[in-house]
Amino acid sequence: MSIVDLTSMGEPQAELRREINERLSKLRDEISDYCFQCAKCTSGCEAHKLLELEPHKVVALLKRGLIDELVNSDVIWTCMSCFKCKERCPQRVAPVDILFSLKNLAVLSGKEIPGKYTAMLQSVLSIGLIQDVQSVTTHDGKTKKREELGLPAISKPTGTGKFQTVLSKIAMEKV
């Protein structure tokens, strides 16, 4: 079962669409109306300096209902989740939270999950961790295992069956 299957499996498109729209209407009504486009978020945005993300424009687009355009845009994946916009917004709009929801919706809509997110998700779904590194490399290129360094075994979910069931269900649920 691929991740795309997991996230879109057996869900009629109409139902999916309804859930997505509800979520975004909520965001639009509850949050973006307060934004008066002062752009304080963009002035401090870590991704703006490098990748031209403009959080105040994301809020403006959401306000105008251009949700599909946002969900299909690569720019939502440039957010570094530094939370400066949320911290500094005088109206408590939190563009970073809007961006998290837009990315979630992009995944739900069956859009390809970018970069290593797919591998990390697959790893979390199967072992509960994003990776399972058992050894590291030293400054002079030697490999050292955890036990050689005197470290205990890595804590991970035991009896993973029940855990996996819940996680897979969440992967298919709406956000």
Added chain:
Amino acid sequence: MPTEQYAYEISLREILPLLDVELVDIEGFSCCGEPMKSVNQLMTLYLSARNLAIGEKHKLDMFAPCAMCHLALSECKYVLDSNPEMKKRINEMLASEDLNYHGDKGIVHTVDLLHDHIDIEAIKQHVKKPLKGLKIATHYGCHLIRPSEIGRPVHSENPQKIEEILKALGAETAPYAQKLDCCGAPLLANLPESALTKTGQKLKAIQEQGFVALVDVCPWCHKMFDSKQVKAGETVAAKLDIPVLYLTQLIGLAFGLKREKLGLELNLSPVGKLEF
């Protein structure tokens, strides 16, 4: 925390017992979920709640040395404690593993554990080899300082707790314009080149301003600044050679502990040139 940052773990396990902190290893934890937030926020919430519930089962407060884990757990606590409906929904999911989230235990990070719970004076008493003459830049990590709405261990715009600890160790520090800049790690999953550019820009600025080392308290930030320093330098056309250490490693050095006890062989930045 990312299970490859062993230097942090080794140095924590070395210094905390000296400061009368007992660490208890608990089986069954999963990822905190924060790396999955862009994909599915409900999954993040569930994974964090599950970890908190396991801690509660053992009647222990949670120690999260990673800023990202600390954020996920703190946000989870904030959401579940203020939203009974969500708490009920999450607890229904947790029930299959016989877990339940109550919200009656605390969450601490390395910085507040050292600064608030252990206290600077107690740290000072253990210093045997002061870090004299070292001018060290601090990096807190975005996830440790923001968003203050959910409660963070340090101030969001002018964090000073690491500076205070460094002074207690005998080191010097100074404010610099890029102190609150991101390390770049959150983009590692999908835009690695940009992530490294972020890292390089900050390290270059630190190097140019005459700091002899950088101290951090997050395995993700450290992975960028230390493990990927050479690559980061290439993205900003600079030769970077600045030692990057975990705060816990610096504390261990000031306590007079041997370098190998603090996992310094695992730092890939030039920590060998640090002399005091």
